[in-house]
Amino acid sequence: MLWVLFLLVAWGSAVVSCTRLCLAAVAAAQPMEATAGPRPDGRTLSLYEAAFLAGGPRRVADLALVSMSRERRLLLAHTGWVTVVDPDGRNDLERSVIAAIGPRGQSPVPPVRNLLTTADPVRALADRLVAAGLAVPAGARANVAAAVRQVRLACGVILLTGVVALLMVPPASGPGPALAWFALPLLLTASCLVIARVEVHPYSRWASPAGQQLLGRIDVPPRRPVAQRTGGGADEEPDDGELLTALAVHGTAALPDPALRAALRAHWGH
Numbered sequence: 001m002l003w004v005l006f007l008l009v010a011w012g013s014a015v016v017s018c019t020r021l022c023l024a025a026v027a028a029a030q031p032m033e034a035t036a037g038p039r040p041d042g043r044t045l046s047l048y049e050a051a052f053l054a055g056g057p058r059r060v061a062d063l064a065l066v067s068m069s070r071e072r073r074l075l076l077a078h079t080g081w082v083t084v085v086d087p088d089g090r091n092d093l094e095r096s097v098i099a100a101i102g103p104r105g106q107s108p109v110p111p112v113r114n115l116l117t118t119a120d121p122v123r124a125l126a127d128r129l130v131a132a133g134l135a136v137p138a139g140a141r142a143n144v145a146a147a148v149r150q151v152r153l154a155c156g157v158i159l160l161t162g163v164v165a166l167l168m169v170p171p172a173s174g175p176g177p178a179l180a181w182f183a184l185p186l187l188l189t190a191s192c193l194v195i196a197r198v199e200v201h202p203y204s205r206w207a208s209p210a211g212q213q214l215l216g217r218i219d220v221p222p223r224r225p226v227a228q229r230t231g232g233g234a235d236e237e238p239d240d241g242e243l244l245t246a247l248a249v250h251g252t253a254a255l256p257d258p259a260l261r262a263a264l265r266a267h268w269g270h
Contacts, residue, residue, distance in 0.1 A: 002168050003164075003165035003166070003168045003169050003178055006161040006162070006164055006165040006168075007161070007165060007178070007181050007182065009157065009161050010157065010158040010161045010162065010182055010185045010186075011184075011185050013153075013154040013157045013158060013185070013189075014154050014158060014185035014186075014188050014189050015185075015188075016150075016154075017147070017150040017151040017153070017154040017189065017192075018151060018154075018188055018189060018192045020147045020150055020151075021144075021147035021148060021150070021151050021192055021196060022192070023147075024140070024143040024144045024146075024147040025144060025147075025196065027140055027143065028136055028140040028141070028143070028144050028208075044214070044217075045134075045214050045215070045218065047063060047067075047244055047245065047248045048060055048063060048064075048093070048125060048248075049125065049129060049134070050214075050215060050218060050245075050248040050249055051063045051247070051248035051249075052122075052125055052126060052129060052135065052206060053129065053134060053135060053206050053207035053211045053212075053214070053215055054206070054207070054215055054248060054249050054250070054251070055206070055248075055251055056117075056205065056206045057116070057117035057118070057122045057126070058113060058117055059247075059248065059251060060093075060116070060117075060122050060125065061112075061113040061116035061117055061122070062113070062247065062251070062252060062264050063244060063247055063248050064093050064094065064097050064116065065082060065097065065109070065112070065113070065264070066243075066244065066247055066255070066260065066264070067240075067244055068094060068097060069082075069260070070240050070243070070244070072085060072086075073085050073086035073094075074086075074097070076109070076260060076263040076264070077263060078258075078259040078260075078262040078263050079262075079263075079266065080108055080109050080110070080262070080263055080265075080266020081106060081107070081108055081109065081263075081266075082101060082106070082107060082108075082109050082112055082263070083101075083105060083106045084098055084101055084105040084106070087105070091121075092120070092121040093116075093119070093121040093122070096115075096116060096119040096120070096121050096122075097112070097116060099115075100112045100115035100116050100119070108266065109263060109264060109266055110266065126138075129211065133208060133210050133211075134207065134208055134210055134211035134214065135206055135207060135208060135211055136205070136206060136207065136208050136211075141205060141206075144196075148193070148196055151189050151192050151193055151196075152193065154185075154189050155186065155189045155190065155193075158182060158185050158186045158189065159186070161182070162178075162179075162182035162186070165178055165182065166178055166179070215249065218245065218249055219245075220245055220246050220249050220250065220254075243255070243256070252264045252265060
């Protein structure tokens with residue numbers, strides 16, 4: 001019955017990892033009281049706040065680039081390069097954009113975005129949202145991510161110990177009972193991962209439940225195709241407010257212009 005020792009290891013891994021994930025998920029879902037600024041109830045989100053809650057610092061960076069491009073103060077090329085047209089930023093975030101592009105006034109988009117995600121204005125925005133109870137603190141996000149990784153590791157441990165245990169089962173008793181016992185912790189860990197994907201993922205990354213509620217109140221217009229120069233009955237291009245709102249909430253997939261999507265999705269070296 002040496003295989004029972006491996007069964008204990010499998011069950012231990014499953015129970016410990018699933019318990020940690022449940023505790024981390026509960027902590028991330030707890031309503032957070034506002035310690036500064038207006039209460040979440042009754043307030044509205046700015047575009048940059050909505051962008052952070054929906055997609056984090058990267059979404060804020062994309063929104064800043066597109067916003068300045070729409071105002072003809074930056075040029076976003078489909079090749080993935082951004083060029084400064086107007087070097088005078090109107091606020092701290094725009095000045096960070098220009099500084100990230102560099103003194104030559106031109107740069108690939110990916111390094112600019114990477115610098116913006118850690119810029120002081122973006123960190124300050126995150127701190128304000130956390131203080132208002134709308135964003136999940138970085139520690140809580142890290143705990144959930146680490147717990148999910150531990151459950152995935154536990155799945156691997158269960159499979160490995162199960163294979164070893166089956167090799168040790170006496171032929172006379174058959175593999176049936178051992179398979180059944182190992183199937184239970186594997187089912188437990190797999191179920192936790194599925195539940196975490198459905199229940200934890202929507203808010204644990206950036207927005208708290210209160211932040212999710214505010215995001216849900218934003219009226220995002222349906223995506224419409226860019227008007228064709230030759231006509232053909234296509235809808236007119238959405239105005240800046242509609243386009244930027246859709247980008248803030250849904251990301252680059254909501255942009256109707258394929259050239260603009262290509263510019264933001266370009267990889268280093270393009």
